[in-house]
Amino acid sequence: MIDATERRGAGIEPRAIKQEGDAGLSITWGDDRVCHYTAPGLRRGCPCAQCVNEWTGQRVLKPESVAKELTILEISIVGRYALNFRWSDGHETGIYSFRYLRDLCEEKN
Numbered sequence: 001m002i003d004a005t006e007r008r009g010a011g012i013e014p015r016a017i018k019q020e021g022d023a024g025l026s027i028t029w030g031d032d033r034v035c036h037y038t039a040p041g042l043r044r045g046c047p048c049a050q051c052v053n054e055w056t057g058q059r060v061l062k063p064e065s066v067a068k069e070l071t072i073l074e075i076s077i078v079g080r081y082a083l084n085f086r087w088s089d090g091h092e093t094g095i096y097s098f099r100y101l102r103d104l105c106e107e108k109n
């Protein structure tokens, strides 16, 4: 999913990553944009192979199967390009590249 041709730039370089309560996250990007995320929203967008069919790109995860009460148990940084979340539903295989997180943020605005 992530490859060497991925674009780089201030817009996908987080300057600050802050967990907000149990179920929120904010990222301040290098271009000063601040994006807010919710745990259920991020979980629904999980890009892992269990949630998205690798061949067709089709989302397998049903949005309604994600509880509104979902919380973030742990956030870790993967390499220098992505975040990984451990959710309260036990799921933890999604690798969210910074580019993907930025795209998610732009999509909903």
Ligand SMILES: [Zn+2]
Pocket (backbone or CB within 6 Å): 046, 047, 048, 049, 050, 051, 052, 091, 093, 094
């Ligand atoms: Zn997943």
